[in-house]
Amino acid sequence: MNLKKLTMGAVAMATLLAAMPMSAWAEDLQMWERSGGNAGMVDALVAAWNEKNPDRKIVLTYIPHTEMVPKLAQSIASGEVPDLMGLDLIYGPQFEAAGQLEDITSYFADDASIKTASPGHMKVSTYDGKLYGVPLYADVSALFWNKDLFKKAGLDPEVPPKSLAEIHDFAKKITGVEEGAYGYYLAGNCAGCNIFTFGPLIWASGGTIEPADAAAEPLTGDAVPKVLEWARMMHKEGLINPANQAENGETFHLQFGSGKVGMMGTGNFNITLAREQNPNMNFGITLLPGLEAGQTASFAGGDIVTVPKGSKRVADAVDFMKFILSDEVQVEVYAKMLNMTTRGDMVDNKYYAEEPLIKDVAKAIDIGVTPYTLKFFELINSPQGPWLQMLQRVYYTDDPIDTIMADAKQQMKDIAAE
């Protein structure tokens, strides 16, 4: 009977698979990296290492990034930890405070390369004076401007705006210069996009956002209400596409490449992406400005690489860290792929020399700000958190800015005190 064959087949296949030996991992180093990061960069780093170290190759596994925290906690509990783990730098302090990472301070005691490593990454890799990780790759935010739209609007395509007031003036000229063109871009429903691209406008102007600890005051500085007023004006005058209100981050990376946005805060990842999307578009990159000309800031994001508690190959893992910080890898892997070098002193290299745009973005590394908090998700990144709620009220309602800020401050303080 046909069914019998089918059943037999299923059983045979099952036995075969059950008997299949899982490949031997004894010699390999295991590395986890969150998905949704800069996978191309991490793949290349691991490939470069594996080529040089055939006897201790790294096997790389991407973990769905929303599951990273529970997955790691569980693996530490069972003792089955990977030897290296790349994680979103913003969550570094949280893992360090929870004692889930290996202290690697002594391995780097006399290592010069970390002295010039991205300050934002190093800050979040350090907890209580101990070092737990090094930069894996860097994502920085900067202001991209579309030279084609500048030209059409009668602006000098080579002169980017130097202050928020100039962004406003330029945006006014660009909006409507062609079908569907808007001057500026702000994501209406994406907390992460806003801390990445709107946060620097506040930092540059001299304001602060998140409280460093339970006792500290959030949203300080006279600049904060002024920047918020500016954002409301940009929306009120129709210089930002009303459709952006629905942007929850899923299409954020595709906006600049559409060619319909005059100026936009976005990340270095957008250079290659925009070129793929729209090869004929001319664009420039400058630093995100503040209220006054000359004020600049950036969000230094990206990943750090750490050693989870319980790894039996700490020394090998540290070798990988030193490897990715070495001059050769900085130039021949990071710079060659037109990614940010993770050391500030490696910016002058032959690959960047041929690619001025990258060099412009790379300047952001030195002024990059990385929030240092154990509650980044609750304070900033959560879709229901005070940061996004505040911005949505600023962008889309007529509530007085003072009230909005007072509410946000209170919510942030409550969260910090928990």
Next chain:
Amino acid sequence: MSADLAQSIDETAAGNGVLGRLWRSRTKYLVGAACLFICVIMLAPLVASVLASVKSTAEAAAVPPTYVPQSWSLDSYLKLWVYQAGLPVYLLNSFGTAFMAIAFSLLLTVPAGYALARFPIPGKELLFVFLLLALIIPYQALLTPIFLMFAQLKLTNSLVGLAIIHTAIQLPFSLYIMRNAFEAVPIELEEAAVIDGCNSFQVLVRICLPSVVPAMITVALFAFITSWNEFLGALVMMNRQDSFTLPLILAAARTETSLGGTDWGMLQAGVTISIIPCVGIYLMLQKYYVSGLLAGAVK
């Protein structure tokens, strides 16, 4: 079938005159239209995801969305095909786990269902209810202890371990199905077999099994679909790229940027690929659902 039903209703309602015939044919169209409407509603999401999977990456994410692809592209499939260890590895892992889950389910529930239906076990009903109790505990709550136990048994990162979990998730329901199926087999058939000299194992294999084929198919189908779609257990058990199953890879592959950017084209390509085996297995097995096999067996 629905047309037959409509016809029989009409015949009683309108008689067989000219008017009746007219009424009949009109109702037929009405029923047809209703069926078509339901089909469209059921198929729309499938069609939408297949269409989205053949759009270019930028178009798949476009706001407002396009309904019909402006340009056809298999990029999403190609990207998924070479994602990390490559789609074939993950398909093989998923199929392997699913077939093992089917085999384990059948090997366990057929004898257990037969025993619970036929043998005079003391406290049988209590035992049966006790076995069904597992249904009320969410398996998510058990995953961590299971993981810690499996870690000691070296069953993590292994398809066998995952198949055991998938079998366990499916076991109470499968047992329920099998026991009911065995109970529906007329006891007279078995008595006749015993008179002809069968022992109880032969009764099971020669008489009962052929008559519970539809139930076995149901168990197999559910085991397959559960295992094929299961995400959380696989996420917890599997630590290495090359042992991941399809749902894990789809979750990892769709995230494009750390700001929440999603590669919709790739996600829909993954959805489309993961639907095909489910539909295929269902179509392959559904012909074994023979209704009324035993009708009239003991007249």
